Each structure stands twice: as structure tokens, then as C-alpha cells.
Amino acid sequence: MPEINGVMMQSFHWYSPGGGTLWQMLKTQAPDLAKAGYTALWLPPAYKGFSGAHDVGYGVYDLYDLGEFDQRGTIATKYGTRQDYLAAIATLQQHNLQVYADAVLNHKMGGDNLETFNATPYAQHDRLHPLGELQEIRSFTHFHFPGRQGKYSPFEWHWHHFDAVDYNHNEPDRRDTVYLIEGNQFDDYAALEHGNFDYLMGCDLDFQNAEVRETLLHWGKWYLDTTHVDGFRLDAIKHISAWFFPEWLQALESHAQRDLFVVGEYWVPNLESLLWYLDAVGGRMTVFDVCLHYNFHYASKSGGHYDMRRILDGTLMQYRPTHAVTFVENHDSQPLQALESPVEPWFKPLAYALILLRCEGYPCVFQPDYYGADYEDRGRDGNLYTIHLPSHRWLIDKFLYARRHCAYGPQYDYFDHYNTIGWTRLGNAEHPNAIAVLMSDGPAGSKWMEVGKPHARFVDLTEHIQDPVYTNEYGWGEFFCQGGSVSVWIEHSMMPRHAIGEA
Numbered sequence: 452m453p454e455i456n457g458v459m460m461q462s463f464h465w466y467s468p469g470g471g472t473l474w475q476m477l478k479t480q481a482p483d484l485a486k487a488g489y490t491a492l493w494l495p496p497a498y499k500g501f502s503g504a505h506d507v508g509y510g511v512y513d514l515y516d517l518g519e520f521d522q523r524g525t526i527a528t529k530y531g532t533r534q535d536y537l538a539a540i541a542t543l544q545q546h547n548l549q550v551y552a553d554a555v556l557n558h559k560m561g562g563d564n565l566e567t568f569n570a571t572p573y574a575q576h577d578r579l580h581p582l583g584e585l586q587e588i589r590s591f592t593h594f595h596f597p598g599r600q601g602k603y604s605p606f607e608w609h610w611h612h613f614d615a616v617d618y619n620h621n622e623p624d625r626r627d628t629v630y631l632i633e634g635n636q637f638d639d640y641a642a643l644e645h646g647n648f649d650y651l652m653g654c655d656l657d658f659q660n661a662e663v664r665e666t667l668l669h670w671g672k673w674y675l676d677t678t679h680v681d682g683f684r685l686d687a688i689k690h691i692s693a694w695f696f697p698e699w700l701q702a703l704e705s706h707a708q709r710d711l712f713v714v715g716e717y718w719v720p721n722l723e724s725l726l727w728y729l730d731a732v733g734g735r736m737t738v739f740d741v742c743l744h745y746n747f748h749y750a751s752k753s754g755g756h757y758d759m760r761r762i763l764d765g766t767l768m769q770y771r772p773t774h775a776v777t778f779v780e781n782h783d784s785q786p787l788q789a790l791e792s793p794v795e796p797w798f799k800p801l802a803y804a805l806i807l808l809r810c811e812g813y814p815c816v817f818q819p820d821y822y823g824a825d826y827e828d829r830g831r832d833g834n835l836y837t838i839h840l841p842s843h844r845w846l847i848d849k850f851l852y853a854r855r856h857c858a859y860g861p862q863y864d865y866f867d868h869y870n871t872i873g874w875t876r877l878g879n880a881e882h883p884n885a886i887a888v889l890m891s892d893g894p895a896g897s898k899w900m901e902v903g904k905p906h907a908r909f910v911d912l913t914e915h916i917q918d919p920v921y922t923n924e925y926g927w928g929e930f931f932c933q934g935g936s937v938s939v940w941i942e943h944s945m946m947p948r949h950a951i952g953e954a
Contacts, residue, residue, distance in 0.1 A: 453712060453813050456854050457490035459551065460816045463530075465507055465782045466826035467495070467818075471518075474531035474539040481546045488851030491549035491712075493684050493815065497536050499523055501561025501653075507782070508553065509686065510560040510653070513596050514670050515603045517677075522598035523561060540678055549681035551712060552674065556667055557687040559608060560653035562591030565620055568610045570630035575617075578629065578637055579646035588630055589620035592654050603673060606666045614638065614657040615650045635659070640731065642689035642719065651690045658692045668699060672706045682712030685736070689717045689724075693731040700735055714738065714776045714813075718783070718790060720745040722765045729774050740767040740775045740812065744792070747779055747805075751798035755893035755935065759872045762805065772811030779803055780817040786838045787828040797935055800846045801890045804937045807850040808888050809874065810862045821847055849912050849939065857886040857941050863901055871896030873930065877903040884945050887920075889930045890937035897931045902940075909940040919943065 453459075467473055477492065484492070499516035500506025503523035508530075512523055517533040520526065530536070540550050567589050572582040594608035614635040619625060629650050631637065638658050642648035649655065656663050674680070685696065696715070704711055713736040717728050720741050729738060743766040750757040767775035779802040783790040794802055799820060806814040818824075823842030830836050860879040866872045870893030876886045885902040887909065902909070902922060909920045909928060915938050922928040932938040 453549070454490045456858060457549075458488060458807065458814050458816065458851060458854065459491035459493055459549075459776075460484065460489050460818060460821065461778070461781060462492045462818050463495040463782065464785055464817065464819050464824060465788050466824065466828070467507075467529075469505060469529045471504070471527040471529070471531040471535065473529070474535035477539045478542040481543050481548060485546040485548055487848055488855045489548060489816070491551060491681070492543055493551045493714075494539075494553060495530060496553040496555050496686075497528065497530065497678075499525075499528060504529055509555055511555045511558065512561040513594070513599060515673070516596070516599055520596075520598035520602075522596065537678060540680060544679070544681075549712065550678075551682045551684050551714070552678060552680040553686060554671075554674075554683045555686040556656065557651055557690050558653040558655050559594060559613075562594050562608075562654060563597065564591065564593035564595070565589045566592045566610045568592075569633040570616070570619075571633070573629045573631060575627045575629055576645050578648070578650065581631075582628065585633060587621075588616075590616045590618050590630070590654070591620075592616060604666070604669060606669075608654070612657060612660055612663050613654045614659070615655045617650075617652065632657075638690075638692045640693040641691065642717075642724070644719075649690055649692075651687055655690075658695050664695065664699075668702055671699060671703045675703060675707045682714075685713060685715040687718075688715040688738075689719060689728070693728060697732050697735045712737075717741070722767065722770060725767055726771060729771060734774060737774045737776050737813065738767070739781075739815075740777045742766040743768050743775075743777055743806075744779065744781075744784060744794075747794045747798065747802040748784075748792045750892060751793075751795035751802075753892070755870065757892055758869055759890075759892055760866045760869065762872070763866075768806075768809075768811045775812040776815055777806040777812035778815040778817065779806065780820060781815075782817075785817075785819070785840070787830055787836060796841050796843075798892065799843055801892065801937050803843065803847055803850055804888055804890060804939065807847070807854050808858050808876075808886065808939065810858070810876070816847060846913060852947060853886055853912055853939050853941060856882065856945055857884045860885075865898050865900050868896065868898070870894065871898060871932065873898050873900055873932075875900050875902050877901075884942050887928070887930045887940040888937065889932040889940070891932050891934055893934060895932065895934045895936075897929055899927055899929050901925075901927050904942065908943040910943050910946055912939040912941050912946070913937065 496508025500510040504525040519533040592610040637647040637649040819840040824840040859882040871891040873889035
């Protein structure tokens, strides 16, 4: 389970360098990440994808191939070999960093052989009304993994293990069609977009099938025994029957004889849907606060015209903080990706202060926001774009320091101005030092806030403002921030004696 004031990092992005270097790089970074204040890392999918050494990991081919077998044109995955992966996990855990594996269980891609069966065509955007009658199709639904030859599991996948596919070899150029396989229905208790959003891509696993559930349980137990990870990030859970994961997780925890941390990706900016899902799974996992991400996105695009008093409205952080994993950006929302909804660079320090320095939620830092990233790709218009994501490490390290040392105890909110908002944390018995955070998405601002420390000297950890603040006899002070900026005020005695983030 996460530590008190724990922080995870998403340790990759869609354009992370290939060539099998990521696992080795994480081993090297482990000491500095732990020293900075991270307590967990979410690693990318570690198994073989259908595009081999170039697959980010979400086009799953073989869940058992962690970079060990010559399949899909490569032995190593994009991130390295099985040996590299296991060594990286061990090194991270030696530095007291928990490791969360990415479990992509919704679909498979890159089947080894064609199979013939009957299916009914549906439009991608309408899963309620068929486009035509039941017809014979051919699709790559036989997965027998010739490179692995049954090691770890003899199970082979066939057409009857899937409920739908999107490819018919008899009509290879037909697009935007989903073929519901004869004898099946779209999974129940899935998202209701398009009428039923069970189907996402590739060969969609049929969770009504007992063999499918059994093989996924076998894989989960094998994965825990093999990797010793501390938990899972579950991909695309709104496309999977909600009743499956509580059963699966209960069996895995019973097998491992330990608790597992689990966060699910239910990508919809709708609080009611997220709350429904959390209730449907009996609170057995956390989910990403997609609503908060979109608030950050819209605020960053508003150029100072966003009502900052409303920045937490309609979010899990506000309504179910115990089950919220908060984030600013991720691999799907980054520029040029499928769910593109980037948070503009100027606003990211404000957003990270909101998730790292408040008491609600379990924050997740996006690797490119920490280290920076540069990449090229084509947009939806077909044009080539060059993207630069600047590093915010200098400030994030300061926020991590403040979170680790000062962000405890009662929290007082001052969300009472259109642009300028703030809050204070008064500390507790183990961490008695107070903190005051003030930010503005518009002009420079100030605010009287209570920190519970009479006649105390506070300094701006961010170094944006040089003059100190002195509290009065009642423990109140007038704190300041620059325009479009955030300042983090800590007691002078807590100011680090060296540059935060230095080795």
C-alpha cells in the first residue's frame, strides 16, 4: 500500500526511447528518484506487443513473453529483456520504491493464424444496431506463440475466446466495423458509450468465457511469482465487465499472501461514472482522477480566465479522495496522442502543487514533466509536428521536499478569489512544521492565511519571491505569489541548506 504522503511516477511516455534501454535507465535513476521523494514507479507494459521492438506495450501479443523469446521479430521488447526488467524491479525495490506493473487484459493483437467463423457486423459508433446479417469472416484469432512453445503456459487462444474483432480478411479494406462473434454478446457492466463500449481494439477478450478468466488468473499468479511487483495499473477498465477485477484481485492477493495496490484507468471526465465504477468494484481499487486532469487542461487553455475557485469541482479528489490517483498528464493525453488534452507548460507548476501539496489523493508525476521530452509525430491532420515538453524538475523537487517534510495535519482552504487561491497545512505531532501555498492563474496576488505559528518567519521555497513573510501573534500571515505562478511558503528553519535535487 502507498506510504503516507507517497508519490508515484509514471516512468515512461508514448515516445520513450526504444532500443531496450528503459529498464537499464530506471536502475540508474533509482537512487535519485528515491532521494527526491518518490515512493513508487508505474512501469510500462513489459510483455511482447504485436509491433515487436517498437510497441509501447498496449498492442498485447504474448503476456508471458517479457523479452525472452524470438517473437514478432525481436527478443527484447521496446524497453529491454526479461532479465533487464526483473533486475530493474529488484533495484527499485532495494531503494524502497514500490513497483506497479501495467496490466493490459482487454485485448490481444497480432494473431499467428487466420480462423474462420461467423460474426455480425456493427458500426464502431453504434453497438446496438447491426449493419447486416450474420456472415462468415476470417480473422487472426489463433495465438499459439511459436517462439515460446508452451513455456509457462500451454494455453492457445482461438476465435471462441473473443467476443468481437475489427478485421475481416475477406474484406480487408473495410474500416470502422466491429464484428460480434456468433454465440456471444458484448460484455455486460461495461461503459455505455456507443451503446456498449466493451469493444476497443484488436481481438476483444470474452470475460463471460470461463477459460478466459482462468487463463488470466493463471497469468496473474505467474506474474506476481515471477516479478514480485507491488501492484498493478489496470488498462482500459471501462471496456471490461466491472465484476471481473474484484474476483481476480481477491484471488491474486490470496495467492501472494499480501495486499496489492491497484489503480484502474477508467477514462471518462464524468464524476458520476467514476463513482459508479468504484462502487461496482466494491472499492477494491483506486482510479485515475480524469475529471481533475480535464479541469487542469481547461484552466491552462483559459489564459487567466478560469475560475480557480472551481478547480477541484466535480473531481474524485473532492468527492472520493481515498480512491483518487491524481495526475496532470499521461501517455494518452500528451500532445499528438489518442486522448490528446495537454496541460499547457505555464500551468503545470500550479497543477503539480495542487496534487502534491494537498491532503487528498495519491499523486502521480508524469516522467516527461520531470525530465522533459522531445519527439516528432503526425497529428490527426496528417502533418508532422515537433513537440517539446519542458522539464519542471526544479519545482517538482521542491514540491516533493515540502510534501515529505511539511504537508501534514489540518488543511485550511482559501478558495475565495477568481484567480488567486491558497491553502495551508498546520502540521502534526510527527511533522510540526506548517506550509502555505498560494497560486494565481492571472495577476500577482496575496492572501491572509492561517498557519498556526505566531511570530514565525516563512520563506518561499520556490524562490519566486525573495522577501520573507512574518506571521502575527495569532499565527496569520499575508502570503504572496507572482502572476501565473505558485509560491510555497515554509518555515525558515525548514529551508534546505543545499539545492534540492542535487546528488
